[in-house]
Amino acid sequence: MDFKERIYLWEIVKGLWITLRHLVYNLFHQRSMPTLHYPEEQRPMPARYRGRHRLTQRDDGSLKCTACMLCATACPAKCIYIEAQEGLPEGTEKRPQVYNIDMLKCVYCSLCVEACPCDAIRMDTGLMPPPADSREKFIYRIEELTKYPAIKHPNPPFLHRCGKL
Amino acid sequence: MTIEIPYIAAVLKAIAFPVMALNMIPVLVWIERRGSAFIQNRIGPNRANIGSFTFLGLLHPFADAMKFMFKEPFRPENAHPVFYFLAPALVVIPSLMALAVIPIADHVWVQGHEISMSVTELEYGIAYVFAVASIGVLGIAIAGWASNNKYSLLGGIRSTAQMISYELSLGLSVLGVLLIFGTLDLNELARGQGALLWGVLPKWGVFLQPVGFLLFVVACFAEANRLPFDLPEGDSELVAGYHTEYGGFKFSMFFMGEYVSMVTLASLIATLFFGGWQVPWMTTTALDAHLGELGRTLSQIAAFAVKIGFFLWLFIWVRWTLPRFRYDQLMRLGWKVVLPLALVNILVTALVLLLANGF
């Protein structure tokens, strides 16, 4: 540091000049600021966005999940809680009675999706979990996890990858 | 029974001045938020609305005020039952009181009575300001201690040390100006700055005492706990320092205290170093002659407003430009740079005055 920098005053003036430039420029170019006016303006979701979870269902509406707890085992946040029960005579041997995901703990890593041997859980709703006013409401039960359908992507990810889009 | 004009004027002023100061808070908050947003290439808060009018985000401070008022008055379990509530008042009241002696225009004459344009006019005005302003630190120290939270306590202790260090420099750095003008009365000080220097420059404190001005501004930042000297709050290391445990209206009182003391300090800077209510190159008499008394008063108020407006903006501007000092840097600056410089400044000023006026 030379003397000029050590005095600091001149540096302060330089700094003030920089911030002033930003201020004035932005005052007259408000449109060009990168901020989005959420929720009116929204960035398009990337095709492989990991949104809130969805438990997939068979054609008859029953859950594909067999309560194997591999997702709960893989989950690094330990936020999946499953209680299993005997399956129906016509269905799989084991099925979930309780399937809770604590969205406050979830880190959206999608390891649960990867772990599932039955393709029973996906994160393809394209939704962010909405805010809630109690911890209870952030624990998504089977009803919440089957409420929203998958989004249909105008440009499916695999087409992106092979350069067709 | 007739009520004397001076009494009516005193009551009116005693109401109007604090109200004006408090009303500046929302505007300042708005400028601070939007200004900082633009400095940082953001848009800033612009959502609060009445119907579809957002007034460029001006409603946010009002929404905040409503929120503060209606929040639960909460006391942490182990906080002190009396001092915890006392602290915010101890911060906001002295900063309002300090405003009392700041003149916003020259005296006016109402039906043969001379009325000052400050709440009260004291011969020792500047001493009063410093005396009252130093009570504020008690509020912060008490808040830190009474919250029974380690971060708050650290914040309180920091603020105590910081205030002691910088109050000294604050007082010493203005001594030069006081020596030159030979008065402690702020109105007299302002009036004294109406003359011209070498026939061109207004005889403002800043031109006579440039070093004193710089030191005073630095000390003001430290006094107001504003960045780069906001160590008592130190969000990144102390959460929110002395007011970590405060919420709702009590928090808003700290908030108000900070902004009111910004107003006080900006007015002080303007009065001491920038001629106070003086319109440059125009004395009261000259203005009276051209605009009449009302026009003169209004233009003086406008001049004063412009001046403190600039310094208020400076407070905000600096906050969004400079990073926080480290604690040791703050202390070193206070004791090893600002204080000696202030002393040297007084010495030199006194010598020069002595030489100029003859022994």
Add this chain to the structure above:
Amino acid sequence: MPKLTVDGRPVEVEAGQTVMNAAEKLGIEIPRFCYHSKLPVAGNCRMCLVEVEKMPKLTTSCTTPATEGMVVLTKSPKVKEGQKAVLEYLLINHPLDCPVCDKAGECDLQDQYFAFSSTPSRMIDQKVHKPKRIELGPTIKLDQERCVLCTRCVRFLEVYAHDHSLGTVNRGDRAILTVFPGRPLDNIYSLNTVDLCPVGALTSKDFRFKKRVWFLKNADSVCTFCSNQCSTVVQHDEGTIYRILPRENEKVNGPWMCDTGRLEYRFINAEERVKCPMVRRDEGQERTTWREAMEAVGAAFKAAGSRAAGLASPRMTNESLFAFAKLFVETLGSKLAGFVKADAGLVEGAPADDFLIKADKNPNTRGAEEIFAAWGVEVDGARSVLEAAEGGKLAALLVMDQALLERVPNRERWLKALAKVKFVAVASLAENELTRLAHVVLPLASWAEEEGTYTRFDGLVQRSWRAVPPRGEAKDALGLLSQVAVAAGKQALPLVAEAVFKALVAKVRCFGSLTYAAIGKQGAKAGSGAATHKVEIVNLAKDKGAGGAEARTW
């Protein structure tokens, strides 16, 4: 005594031992399904193939007797080939529903597949399907698809439980394990077959789907449901016990235990347990705080002076019994202490057999006798307490364990006598007739929630580790007794089991010079040569700490 070499290493085994035994002696691991050291050899899974010099084909090591000069190879390319082939063969029709199979994680088929094969399946035809989820009896469900027909289960029931209900029928890929129609598998030892089953064919209905095994943590413990004191492992997760398995201990139970011992853990998790202290007010009992409850107990015991009495339980650990005797004899200065012993006369018709189950349903009767004798408490102390109560001479009585009335022969007489006592405090796990009669009920920790030792009927002292924290506000017996001492205005008693045990050894002569380290996991008899294993046992105790949480491998 034939000498042979296995993988180039010489070994000498007793006549009649097999090649498998010889390899085990050397610590060489040979994969197996049907072989079990405690069962007759069947030799039907073919997994244990080894190469023996001068034998034309690979041979099963579990059936081949070790003979002089044999040269055995367990890891030759040929053996590996053979093991792969056997595994592939076993897996041809295996359903591989590991994700929903309770055995996954502790399945021999899984483990051995990864250890010895790891080749992808070449099976392209439809697998043979067999019935699943068959109710074999009250405790067990069978999945015939997963069964590898090792017949371990069949052999166990025949040899140990004298039960011939299981058997295999049909041949080839249609062979299945089954019971006779209309004759369910209902045997007090039935759940041992679940442990034995190398795959997920037999599953315990109690544990089925409750938890994946890899979430479970282990705590070594002792079964407290009869005086046989089987060594056990308590498997738990997040404060809840999920199952209890036998822990191999030659001196006690081998690798077996009875179903009662396995299933009786459920009351520990139960919601109905006494979870906080209760005091009797005008109408019924009310929940209260420990502080208030202990104030009541303290006042009563201070007022009672030497007219205070206590009834211990032979279900308590040696340490708590010692603390109990100390509290009454030394601290409170009352000679009226005792425990209700469940001798044959008292518990008539209690089931017992020649395998594991003993008639005395209390684990620590012998320990209680020894400790009380050392404190000079008369053997028939309980009777004196009863008589004093009947005579209205008791001012305060502390009963440990709510099961008192289940052990006495003449409960009517006891009930009448207890009603005459001015103040009855019961430390208890559950509410029953006795606690309803009490003035203060104190929540007591169960055996899985406290640490301590038990003395088996043959004098073997075994150690049990704490598995889960006490439910609610319950306190372990040591803590509870110490609280009583403090409430009565006396000095607190020590709370750490090991410290109490040291004091106990110093006072009670029949404990010899035992220490926790010497008892270790397998237990030790006072004065027996336990010290020779000391070094090893100390290490174990250090490594595994309070109930080693290590995963149990096959």
